[in-house]
Structures are given as C-alpha cells and as structure tokens.
Amino acid sequence: MTRVLHVITGLEHGGAEHQLALLLRHLPAECEVATLTHAGVLGERIRSGGVPVHELGMRGNRDLGALPRLVRLIRDGRYGVVHTHLYRACVYGRIAARLAGTPRIIATEHSLGDGHIEGRRTTRAVQALYRATERLGSMTVAVSPTVAARLRAWGVPSGRITVIPNGIDAAAFAFDPSRRAGTRRRLGIPMDAHVAGTVGRLVPTKRIDLLIGAAARTPGLRLLIAGDGPERARLERLAAALGVAGRTAFTGGTDDVASVLAAMDVYAAPSAQETFGLGVLEALAAGLPAVHTACPALDDLPRDDAPHALRLPAAAGPDAWSAALARRAGRVPVPPAVGRYAVAEQAARLARLYTGGAPSTGRTRPARESIPT
Structure with missing residues (x-):
C-alpha cells in the first residue's frame, strides 16, 4: 500500500484542515501527517483515529530550521508520496520532498482567491515563490475549476493542474x-x-x-x-x-x-x-x-x-x-x-493520482446564474 505523508501548515479549525481529517478516514493509503506548527485539538482527533501526527514546531514563516527537520522526517519515513496542503506547507513541503528524493509530490490548493491567499494579500513575491516551488512537485490539485483558472493566471501550466473537488460525508x-x-x-x-x-x-x-x-x-x-x-x-x-x-x-x-x-x-x-x-x-x-x-x-x-x-x-x-x-x-x-461530492469518490481520485494515474474529471456542467436582488 502507498505510504503518504500529508504536510499541512497547522491543524487549527479551518476548511482545509477539516477536509484533510475527513480524507484520512477514506484514503486507501497508509497515511501520516506532518504539521509545520502544532497539532492542536484537530491533530489530537486525527491521532485518536490511528494516524500518526508529527509536529515540527515551526515558529513563523521564516523559521528555516523546520526545513531540515522535515527533510529528515521524509527520508526516515520512506514515503512514496508527499501531499502538501496550504501555502506555507506547499512551499516548505515541496522543497523538503524534493531534497529527500520523494518520487511523487502532490499539492492541493485549497485557498487561492482573487488577489489573496488564505485571507492574505497576494504580492508579487508571494506569487514568485509559489511558482518557483510549484515546479518542484508532480501535480497541483485545484479544489474547483475556479481555483484551476487562478493557478493558470499565476503561470502554472495547465498540464500540471488537475481538479479534484473537496469531499463531503x-x-x-x-x-x-x-x-x-x-x-x-x-x-x-x-x-x-x-x-x-x-x-x-x-x-x-x-x-x-x-x-x-x-x-x-x-x-x-x-x-x-x-x-x-x-x-x-x-x-x-x-x-x-x-x-x-x-x-x-x-x-x-x-x-x-x-x-x-x-x-x-x-x-x-x-x-x-x-x-x-x-x-x-x-x-x-x-x-x-x-x-x-x-x-x-x-x-x-x-x-x-x-x-x-x-x-x-x-x-x-x-x-x-x-x-x-x-x-x-x-x-x-x-x-x-x-x-455529487461524496468524499469516497474524491478520495479514490486522489489515490489514483498518488500512483501516477489520471483522476477522472467527470462531466462539465453549465454554470448557474446569479439571482438578482
């Protein structure tokens, strides 16, 4: 069975964090989690479900000491896949996974808005760092066609983007x-x-x-x-x-x-x-x-x-x-x-991506119209 390390910025209450916790219960893979900061209540809940959670103790965005700790964790764990979630974890996680020689590096982009990411303004420096580290990965997962379009606007090639929606139980x-x-x-x-x-x-x-x-x-x-x-x-x-x-x-x-x-x-x-x-x-x-x-x-x-x-x-x-x-x-x-967003189906699509397969994209559907006030 594929061994996967999920790398996430933190495990506070949030949409991406809860989505990861849900996926862990459905992914047909041997999963562990590394949080750059601290595990918190959600991390303890994940641990109680039998999934190991590693805390790297990162003190801030520029705490570069977290990078060698993450590289050692990935090397020691011999993971076949590193899957990153949220901006900071995607930046550090992709670099660490490449240094550790991980064969498959996947990132899910949960929070890319129009002019902001995770509630913060997207500066040119933020975009440049994102593009540079994105090239170190194998594939970037967008949680919607909207996010996929924003990634393309940032300069991420279409061939490196796939859409796998969030799942719901x-x-x-x-x-x-x-x-x-x-x-x-x-x-x-x-x-x-x-x-x-x-x-x-x-x-x-x-x-x-x-x-x-x-x-x-x-x-x-x-x-x-x-x-x-x-x-x-x-x-x-x-x-x-x-x-x-x-x-x-x-x-x-x-x-x-x-x-x-x-x-x-x-x-x-x-x-x-x-x-x-x-x-x-x-x-x-x-x-x-x-x-x-x-x-x-x-x-x-x-x-x-x-x-x-x-x-x-x-x-x-x-x-x-x-x-x-x-x-x-x-x-x-x-x-x-x-x-249409059953979590088991989305988890199965991710599992195919882990092994190098292409997830089915499903049918394109017409957009819904706004209702005027």
Missing part, C-alpha cells in the same frame, strides 16, 4: 433534532427563534459584517457565528454598536459543525470569493436553505441540483441580505448537489 451532517435542542440550550437561543448562521474563519474576505448589518434590519432574527479569527473582536464591537449583541452568538472555532448547523434555520455565506464553498454544501447536507454570494461547488451544476440555494450578487447590501434571510427558514430536502 453527507451522513455526518444529517439533521438531528436532539442536536438542535442541545446546541440551542447551550448557547441560550430560544427554541422558537429564527436563526441565521454561518461557519468559517473570521477574516475580512468572509464579509460577516453584512450579516450583522442584516440582523440589525430584521427584528427578531438571531445570528449564530461559528468560527474564530482576527476579525472577531471587531465584529463583536459592530454587533454591540448596531444593537444586536444580545441576538448574536459567537461560538469560536468548533469541530462539531453538524451540531451548529442543526441549530440554524438558514445558512448565510456572504463571502464574495471562495475556492469551493464547502460550508454551503455542508449546510445543504444538513437540510438548510442557503443564501450565498460565491460557491464554485454549485456554479458548475444545473440549478435544479440545489434548488434551495439562493445566490445574491456581490453588490447586495444588508437590506438584500435581511430580506433573503427573513424569507428562508426550516428544513428542506437534501439536494442532489451534495451527492
């Missing part, structure tokens, strides 16, 4: 009334309240301030914001200034997304840029109607595959969000779009 998000009741009790949310919510890292590109502004325009609407990040303090101040602090629950990072989704009545994703839109898919798997601005996972599918997902244009303001969130509530059937 739909059963893990199936609606459970007891989860709903328990989460609402824990957060002090009345059982009969109308709750709009979102899950994600609290950074400017997620535009959570739009949801707070919408709540201020919607009497009785409660917000459930699950996630952490540098914007949290500012968003809490904004909620207080707009008089909705008492109707807004900030949960911080969580590894129990299913329970948070169960407590909601409608999911909101106002980010104008996404690489995939996994949060929207998870919400649909939980039977929630969703309002979003960017979701590449749905853009390439027929509209009927996600009939309860409303797309608002990027220019839509708090009034439009207020109207959309107020009129969408209650559980809806899980749409066909969710089934």
Whole structure:
C-alpha cells in the first residue's frame, strides 16, 4: 500500500484542515501527517483515529530550521508520496520532498482567491515563490475549476493542474433534532427563534459584517457565528454598536459543525470569493436553505441540483441580505448537489493520482446564474 505523508501548515479549525481529517478516514493509503506548527485539538482527533501526527514546531514563516527537520522526517519515513496542503506547507513541503528524493509530490490548493491567499494579500513575491516551488512537485490539485483558472493566471501550466473537488460525508451532517435542542440550550437561543448562521474563519474576505448589518434590519432574527479569527473582536464591537449583541452568538472555532448547523434555520455565506464553498454544501447536507454570494461547488451544476440555494450578487447590501434571510427558514430536502461530492469518490481520485494515474474529471456542467436582488 502507498505510504503518504500529508504536510499541512497547522491543524487549527479551518476548511482545509477539516477536509484533510475527513480524507484520512477514506484514503486507501497508509497515511501520516506532518504539521509545520502544532497539532492542536484537530491533530489530537486525527491521532485518536490511528494516524500518526508529527509536529515540527515551526515558529513563523521564516523559521528555516523546520526545513531540515522535515527533510529528515521524509527520508526516515520512506514515503512514496508527499501531499502538501496550504501555502506555507506547499512551499516548505515541496522543497523538503524534493531534497529527500520523494518520487511523487502532490499539492492541493485549497485557498487561492482573487488577489489573496488564505485571507492574505497576494504580492508579487508571494506569487514568485509559489511558482518557483510549484515546479518542484508532480501535480497541483485545484479544489474547483475556479481555483484551476487562478493557478493558470499565476503561470502554472495547465498540464500540471488537475481538479479534484473537496469531499463531503453527507451522513455526518444529517439533521438531528436532539442536536438542535442541545446546541440551542447551550448557547441560550430560544427554541422558537429564527436563526441565521454561518461557519468559517473570521477574516475580512468572509464579509460577516453584512450579516450583522442584516440582523440589525430584521427584528427578531438571531445570528449564530461559528468560527474564530482576527476579525472577531471587531465584529463583536459592530454587533454591540448596531444593537444586536444580545441576538448574536459567537461560538469560536468548533469541530462539531453538524451540531451548529442543526441549530440554524438558514445558512448565510456572504463571502464574495471562495475556492469551493464547502460550508454551503455542508449546510445543504444538513437540510438548510442557503443564501450565498460565491460557491464554485454549485456554479458548475444545473440549478435544479440545489434548488434551495439562493445566490445574491456581490453588490447586495444588508437590506438584500435581511430580506433573503427573513424569507428562508426550516428544513428542506437534501439536494442532489451534495451527492455529487461524496468524499469516497474524491478520495479514490486522489489515490489514483498518488500512483501516477489520471483522476477522472467527470462531466462539465453549465454554470448557474446569479439571482438578482
């Protein structure tokens, strides 16, 4: 069986990190994980599932001492594949894998936005370093056609890019009334309240301030914001200034997304840029109607595959969000779009890539149109 070392920047709560944890349960390969920084709660959960996790103790982006430690780890482990995730890990991991003589080096690009990567501005230096180290690998996996187009715009040759979407375990998000009741009790949310919510890292590109502004325009609407990040303090101040602090629950990072989704009545994703839109898919798997601005996972599918997902244009303001969130509530059937991203299928495609095969690309689907406000 193929031995694979996954290299990731860290194992805090985040989309790429949770996606890796999910894939580890489905990949038909002998996997281990190396985190450049620290393992955290998610790392311990991965370890408890029987997957070794190595911590390299990197102190910052320029801590070059992590590189020889990673090279030694790869050499000693005799891995047939090194698979990197997130920008810093892709840079250091590709270099280390090449120095260690690894025959197959794969990278997944999870977080490349238009003008930013992982919430940070993409300077010329960032792009140049990315291109230089990308050439050291065998293949770069884009999680959506949108990300593939951005990689090509950065100068990565089309022949070095393949699209393998994020996977989802739909059963893990199936609606459970007891989860709903328990989460609402824990957060002090009345059982009969109308709750709009979102899950994600609290950074400017997620535009959570739009949801707070919408709540201020919607009497009785409660917000459930699950996630952490540098914007949290500012968003809490904004909620207080707009008089909705008492109707807004900030949960911080969580590894129990299913329970948070169960407590909601409608999911909101106002980010104008996404690489995939996994949060929207998870919400649909939980039977929630969703309002979003960017979701590449749905853009390439027929509209009927996600009939309860409303797309608002990027220019839509708090009034439009207020109207959309107020009129969408209650559980809806899980749409066909969710089934198209079953994690077992995506894991099988990655496994073929590990052995030098080409993953099947699937059928091209028409893009979904925006719904005007």
